[in-house]
Amino acid sequence: MALGRRALLTASLALPFASAAAQAAWTRPAGVVPNASIALWPDDHIKPPSGLVEQVVQRGDDPNASDRMLQGITRPRLDIFRPAKPNGAAVILAPGGGYRYVVIDKEGYELARWLRDRGVTVYVLFYRLPGDGWTNGADVPLADAQRAVRLVRRRAKIDRIDPARVVFGGFSAGGQVAASLLTRFDARVYAPIDAADALSARPDALAAIYPVVSMDPAIAHAVSREKLIGANPGVTREQLHSPERNVRADQPPLWLLHAEDDDVVKIANSVRLRNAARRIGAPCEAHFFERGGHGFGLMKTAGLPVAIWPELLWNWLAFHKII
Structure with a gap:
């Protein structure tokens, strides 16, 4: 996708909080550039921990498949991709990264482009x-997710x-953010803090893709678990942050995707969440594929049956009258 000088300039201006090196990484021609970027919170509302530095890291050198991650996030935000002819539907995407960083391209910008088109x-x-x-660190991803839904509705x-x-x-870990939002x-x-927060944070539908879900040590993704609730959290804290143990009848319709051969996040995470939803009669559709591994996104599905997953999601969104 060729980008003109004006597009690159616009993208860099939308990211005033990044360093010059980080801005250069964000605007590399091989990537997909958002139309706008908005902060979730007023500048004086959150104070980053001392010494925390936001940084973009390039994880590969393939010019045709940019794979970047953002770590040390100091200013949570929404990067917006606007279609030429909006159909009225809005999708907020939370990429993964094991709660150590947030993936930019593979689970963010690439699917954003697919949906935008x-x-x-x-967002x-x-x-x-x-x-x-961060203070109350275990709840900051959920706070940002709630705020994102409310802010999107406020900007309708x-x-x-x-x-x-x-x-x-x-x-992945963004799936844990999603599953937490599902039940909390x-x-x-x-x-x-403002009028947006008077609006509901309940999504109208929710999708979790090879998600981290449970904090049960038997199936939990160990790194995500420790980052979220610590090495020795106690039973109460573990249960609070295990969405499969907090399902509710009024949760939004749920769509799940996982590969049986995922050796990073066990498929038991999705199975438990599906079974918990079914036990209480909450709407849930699940797709489990033989192969795919972990972190396939849109870019690592060539030649596999799991490559059809975006179309399955699209059809489910249509069934629920989102699109």
């Missing part, structure tokens, strides 16, 4: 990381979206 307005969420030293007229068709999707969308994890 089909008329969906997409890629760069959420705070619980192990970075500006972005030409329907506030009753807002979807939240997450990958109304938990008071931050004090209201």
